[in-house]
Amino acid sequence: MSAFVQNRRRLRGDSAGMAELAPSEAELAELRRQMLAHAYTRVPPSDAEDTTQDALLRLVGDRRPTTEKLRTRGFRKLKDVHAERFRRRQNQFEADAEPLEEVAAEIAPQEAMISIIALEEQIAAEAGIEVLQYAKSKAAGLTNKELAADSGWDPNRVEAARKQLSRKSEAIARAIEDSEPLDRREA
Amino acid sequence: MTQACTLPEPQAQAPDQERALEAALGIWALIEAAESLPASTETRESLGRARRVLNQHLQRLGWDEGFLRELLAESSKREEPPGFGPFSGVHG
Numbered sequence: 001m002s003a004f005v006q007n008r009r010r011l012r013g014d015s016a017g018m019a020e021l022a023p024s025e026a027e028l029a030e031l032r033r034q035m036l037a038h039a040y041t042r043v044p045p046s047d048a049e050d051t052t053q054d055a056l057l058r059l060v061g062d063r064r065p066t067t068e069k070l071r072t073r074g075f076r077k078l079k080d081v082h083a084e085r086f087r088r089r090q091n092q093f094e095a096d097a098e099p100l101e102e103v104a105a106e107i108a109p110q111e112a113m114i115s116i117i118a119l120e121e122q123i124a125a126e127a128g129i130e131v132l133q134y135a136k137s138k139a140a141g142l143t144n145k146e147l148a149a150d151s152g153w154d155p156n157r158v159e160a161a162r163k164q165l166s167r168k169s170e171a172i173a174r175a176i177e178d179s180e181p182l183d184r185r186e187a
Numbered sequence: 188m189t190q191a192c193t194l195p196e197p198q199a200q201a202p203d204q205e206r207a208l209e210a211a212l213g214i215w216a217l218i219e220a221a222e223s224l225p226a227s228t229e230t231r232e233s234l235g236r237a238r239r240v241l242n243q244h245l246q247r248l249g250w251d252e253g254f255l256r257e258l259l260a261e262s263s264k265r266e267e268p269p270g271f272g273p274f275s276g277v278h279g
Contacts, residue, residue, distance in 0.1 A: 112247035113207035119244070120210035123217065132213045138223065139216035140259045162224070169221040173233035176214060180240045181247060 023060075023070055031074045032056055038075065042082055055081045112181070119179045126175060127168040134161035207248060208258070214241055215255045 023031070035055060039048035055078035059070075066073065124132055137147040144158050153161075165172075218238050222231070245251055 113203055116207050116244050117210045120213050135216040135220035139219040166224050169226055170230045170233055172217055173237040176237035176240050181243050
């Protein structure tokens with residue numbers, strides 16, 4: 001093949017047998033410029049030079065016969081390099097990620113706090129706030145008289161709270177039962 | 188010239204914890220108080236199951252009944268921290 005034909009083919013950037021020819025320095029420099037500009041739009045700036053260089057080395061090292069244009073092959077190599085980097089990073093991210101159980105253990109208290117607050121609010125809505133206040137006083141060991149003195153409630157109000165607790169005990173117990181944490185239900 | 192560095196205020200986490208503790212205390216007190224009242228066998232059994240479920244909640248929170256009992260006993264001495272007395276207002 002004459003130098004004239006080779007140059008024409010090179011300028012056209014196609015034709016069979018071109019892969020046998022080593023691209024000229026000028027062609028590679030121009031391709032590198034284009035690939036680098038493209039890489040800056042696809043990967044972090046710190047990676048753009050590396051990925052472009054990696055792709056160019058692969059391009060030059062690839063001696064398989066092809067009819068594809070140099071530019072097409074160059075950009076395909078660049079795409080491959082970016083894809084490989086992405087996969088490597090993703091694998092690394094997954095390897096570095098904490099096991100699910102550990103994450104669950106860390107977030108459990110927050111979730112547990114939300115559950116217990118929601119349960120108390122549900123009970124307060126069902127039985128009334130005064131029942132909760134009455135129960136706390138009784139659980140603390142206060143007599144009805146002490147409770148009345150402590151709260152400023154008259155004895156009738158104390159008695160009404162006691163009756164309400166008695167009436168609502170079953171419903172309160174059911175609400176608590178139904179709130180069983182999911183992880184315990186499955187166990 | 189050095190510039191003063193202003194650190195952000197730490198996020199207050201205590202109120203959530205306080206609110207959860209107050210809620211747990213209220214529910215535990217309900218079971219205690221309800222068990223001290225005359226009730227049917229069925230209700231007693233329900234309260235027993237409810238106590239077990241409450242203990243599961245407490246376990247997840249890192250607390251237990253003994254802790255709540257002590258806290259309530261302390262609060263009844265009128266030296267309670269704000270929000271924990273029986274009449275401090277359940278919902279603030």
